[in-house]
Amino acid sequence: MMHLRIVYGVKIMPIQTSPVRAAVIGLGWPGMQHLKGYIADARAEVVAVCDLDETHAQHIAAEHKIPHVYTNHLEMLEARHIDAVSVCLPNFLHAPMTIDALNAGKHVLCEKPPACSAAEAQAMADAASQNGKTLMYALVQRFGGNTQRLKQLIDAGELGDVYFGKAGYVRRRGIPIGKEGWFVDKARAGGGALIDIGVHALDCVWWLMGSPKPVEIMGAAYSHFGHLVPDNVKYDVDDATFAQIHFQNGATIVLETTWALNLPGDNYIKVAGTKAGASLSPFTLYIEENGKEVDKPLDAPAINSFDEEVKHFVECLVEGKVPISSAEQGVILMQMLDGIYASAAKGSSVHIQT
Numbered sequence: 001m002m003h004l005r006i007v008y009g010v011k012i013m014p015i016q017t018s019p020v021r022a023a024v025i026g027l028g029w030p031g032m033q034h035l036k037g038y039i040a041d042a043r044a045e046v047v048a049v050c051d052l053d054e055t056h057a058q059h060i061a062a063e064h065k066i067p068h069v070y071t072n073h074l075e076m077l078e079a080r081h082i083d084a085v086s087v088c089l090p091n092f093l094h095a096p097m098t099i100d101a102l103n104a105g106k107h108v109l110c111e112k113p114p115a116c117s118a119a120e121a122q123a124m125a126d127a128a129s130q131n132g133k134t135l136m137y138a139l140v141q142r143f144g145g146n147t148q149r150l151k152q153l154i155d156a157g158e159l160g161d162v163y164f165g166k167a168g169y170v171r172r173r174g175i176p177i178g179k180e181g182w183f184v185d186k187a188r189a190g191g192g193a194l195i196d197i198g199v200h201a202l203d204c205v206w207w208l209m210g211s212p213k214p215v216e217i218m219g220a221a222y223s224h225f226g227h228l229v230p231d232n233v234k235y236d237v238d239d240a241t242f243a244q245i246h247f248q249n250g251a252t253i254v255l256e257t258t259w260a261l262n263l264p265g266d267n268y269i270k271v272a273g274t275k276a277g278a279s280l281s282p283f284t285l286y287i288e289e290n291g292k293e294v295d296k297p298l299d300a301p302a303i304n305s306f307d308e309e310v311k312h313f314v315e316c317l318v319e320g321k322v323p324i325s326s327a328e329q330g331v332i333l334m335q336m337l338d339g340i341y342a343s344a345a346k347g348s349s350v351h352i353q354t
């Protein structure tokens with residue numbers, strides 16, 4: 001059956017028949033979540049895996065009855081039996097591998113962060129558009145049950161005009177190092193706590209607030225915990241970053257994110273509007289009723305957010321929809337991260353144009 005791709009309401013080209021024949025590049029923990037997500041979706045099948053570690057890739061392929069195993073992504077991309085690729089690789093490989101896949105005519109679901117910089121994310125968006133392929137970012141927090149429910153409430157106007165968001169992903173101690181220390185090497189990760197986990201918190205609160213256009217950013221970044229990684233590991237990234245972002249519509253986001261901080265760990269998303277406010281955890285609506293402050297517990301079905309994320313990607317391909325975490329949104333998200341780092345380096349606020 002032929003499906004049509006719809007961009008901003010305009011049908012422009014055929015997109016993808018089902019089952020979508022998917023491949024996963026990079027079989028670490030996130031790669032395995034993508035793989036399980038495709039397996040859980042009847043409209044998709046996993047036809048290939050690719051990892052530098054051939055023994056691991058062979059093992060995963062045997063366990064899940066996946067017919068093709070590659071150790072070289074370019075060889076894999078030549079295969080005509082692959083429609084879509086999940087890029088689950090270290091950050092510095094997101095842009096080149098995604099662009100290779102798009103140029104080879106594959107749709108791409110790329111792990112977070114979108115890239116190491118907004119310039120890379122723009123090149124990825126350009127490659128998607130030039131090749132007429134879908135590029136979606138795996139921003140998994142958007143796909144949690146509570147997040148989806150809160151987004152429905154906000155879009156239905158239950159909170160009024162949402163003008164303030166507060167997001168935190170704070171670890172007291174929790175510096176990832178990764179294979180060959182890539183997580184803590186700026187050249188390969190693009191940054192530290194902010195680009196690794198702050199990106200989840202910022203993206204989630206920004207999306208809930210309707211993805212407004214950022215105009216001015218004040219950021220501060222610190223690196224005080226390099227002594228926690230082995231001596232032979234290069235450590236030149238932020239382990240604590242704080243920011244305030246102002247948007248064209250007048251809204252503000254305050255963000256805190258750390259891999260190491262001498263305070264208790266915390267993980268929260270809060271939004272406030274003219275009619276009500278809400279928090280994801282505890283999942284609560286904060287309102288005023290008859291002049292009294294009332295905290296109303298909210299609920300949402302327990303769902304596997306990774307399965308939901310992959311399901312959305314597959315659905316976008318077979319139903320011709322634009323992903324909620326689109327290539328264009330990836331560029332703006334990276335502009336905000338670049339802006340926070342630029343402001344922190346400069347010691348004053350920076351203005352950005354999206």
Ligand SMILES: NC(=O)c1ccc[n+]([C@@H]2O[C@H](COP(=O)([O-])OP(=O)(O)OC[C@H]3O[C@@H](n4cnc5c(N)ncnc54)[C@H](O)[C@@H]3O)[C@@H](O)[C@H]2O)c1
Pocket residue numbers: 025026027028029030031050051052053071073088089090091093111112113138140178179182196
């Ligand atoms: N969404 C989430 O919750 C989440 C969680 C962890 C990591 N991530 C993201 O996922 C990505 C991967 O993280 P990770 O922790 O799995 O990293 P990792 O260092 O464990 O690497 C993942 C896999 O990629 C393989 N690999 C590396 N270079 C390759 C190449 N050139 N070709 C083929 N395979 C190659 C490695 O052998 C490894 O098995 C990162 O961008 C990270 O930010 C997301």
